[in-house]
Amino acid sequence: MDLSGYVSNLRERYDELEEILSQGGIYAQPGRAAELTREHARLKEVFAQHELWVSSQEKVASLEALLRESEDPEIHQLAEEELVQARQAAQDAHRQLLLALLPADENESRNTVLEIRAGTGGDEAALFAADLYRMYSRYAEKRGWRLAPISLAPSELGGLREIIAEISGEGAYRQLRFESGVHRVQRVPATESQGRIHTSTATVAILPEAEEVDVVLKPEELRIEVCRAGGPGGQGVNTTDSAVQVLHIPTGLIVRCQEGRSQIKNREKAITILRTRLLAQRQQEERARLSSERRGLIGSGDRHEKIRTYNFPQDRVTDHRIPVTLHGLASVLEGNIESLLEVLAAKEMEARLAVEEAAASSRATP
Template identity: 45%
Template sequence: MLDRLQFIKQRFDEVSDLVIQPDIIADQKRYVQLNKEYKDLKGLVEKREEYLNVTGNLKEAQEIISDGSDAEMVEMAKMQLDEAKERLPQLEEEIKFMLIPKDPEDAKNVMVEIRAGTGGDEASIFAGDLFRMYTKYCEGRGWRTSVVDMNEGTSGGFKEVIFEVTGEDVYGTLKFEAGVHRVQRVPQTETQGRVHTSAATVMVLPEAEEFDVQIDMNDVRIDFFCSSGPGGQSVNTTKSAVRMTHVPTGLVAQCQDEKSQHKNKDKALQVLRSRLYEMELAKKQEEDAAKRSSQVSSGDRSAKIRTYNYSQGRVTDHRIGVSLFDLDGFMNGNIHKLIDELQLVNNTEKLKESEVY
């Protein structure tokens, strides 16, 4: 482990020198890549320093105790030794997890798409509840959310809503939310108090940069149309909404959230690029899944991943068999406990497969 940490320290020093070179700063793609690598390595270098300090303290304490000439120093050394022995296994475990190779997409921003599934109006209301849950969670993390497109339900909520999330390690945190979310509750429209089951599908797309996906605009059909929904008198009179169709794949992206046609066009292109990138990423994930059986699915949009049971105040994640009995708090954005569990299971699996373990 120390050999690997020494190699990482050398690479960190190299990257630290490179990111301040004028020719690197001028090359935007290279500069972004090196900056990301710098951030990833910095945490490990800091852990390495702590590890060296703790092992140094342990050795020093052992030497003082072995010498035994100063009773007061020996007493202090024993305390130092106990602290070092307690911290060292924790530190080794933390470093092992940090040495797990990261998915390059984890640091990316995301496009989240929530679509109402089976259940009619109740499914749309549930899609709205999920949107609120995620935006509150993102707000708590200090991430910024921005609606790209929405199609409101007839009784509230959304038939579909797409929003962008920007921040640190967004995709690595939210990617396990992709899949079918199921709700069991008595709908507002139900007069006889019967519990109904409805569903919504969540897709989490890593936001692709221009150098991730090259789109030939000759392959894209662009249509302009009038916006629908709230937005004032100009909504149905100005063709500001934009729909883009990528002819070779049939993928469609649209945006009508902004009043400016130009801004809607930029956002629609961003969504289209992310969908194309996600399509390629899904192929890679399928290939990876064929090599190893992962318990935690991140991207299978047809898999039922979670059930929200209102009568029991319970939310259950079926992939890891964990239930929480704080549904109100969960729907108010306190979803970190399940996300942490999902990340832990995924990292433990990776750790078993890696050379670190």
């Protein structure tokens, strides 16, 4: 693959973006302006990585020429040592350039919908679901994101049978996208009198929030009902018909929202969540149609895939996809999950890069 030629062809698009962004009119469309700004920044990073790669190649060529031309043994030894480092730097620069050229995930800039549901394990599963929600809340707080509950169903012992929340903030979906799946906990429940370890589960879904243009909902496809909100929320919430339930007739999907006292806002939120689930369903179907070479990427996003175990007796967290085991479970549940997320992102990029390199190699073969 002629990387220099490919990068050179991107200059025309970069110049076009420079012209568009220099004109004030585009900023009357905030969404479009943000999209073009991100594309402009990505191309700028591509050019910077390309310059590093070119300069590293030039250094390798210069050292190789020095070895051919010089007869001084001392110079030869120094040049050979430096050449090893230069070749490694050139290889690293090549990989960084390929990473920069990889297409960005179309969902990266979207707000995120977090859904957590208690799985097997009864009350203990609900308590674990609440622990996971607290973990993500702490992580969101550290990142400066806004986390707002949309709908929740508490359990009798203070856990959560289900919680749906919206996370707003730069990079939220990009950072959390690998968290979808089954999370398993192994511990002695507070209600266990004989000290036996129980295994319980909760499912997590990280969904990119859909917009109206992503999924068009026809009025005749929706059945909307209002009812009195239930559970905690204060006297005002629970004594008004503010909760909204939306049924999507073609798929049977049901969304309920009781975030606040405004029926109109709850209706809007419920429809947004419905769009989000329909978009996620469509994207999951598209991923399932991908060629086998991409099935090695980290996580399918399937909420039925067991991804992680939180083992209290051994004070460890194990991610089964990488695999990686960390000790210091209490710290992880306080939202210190950066190290896990970073390894997952790195593995995903390595897998994507391997696919891209294989594709580039096949294109280069006559």
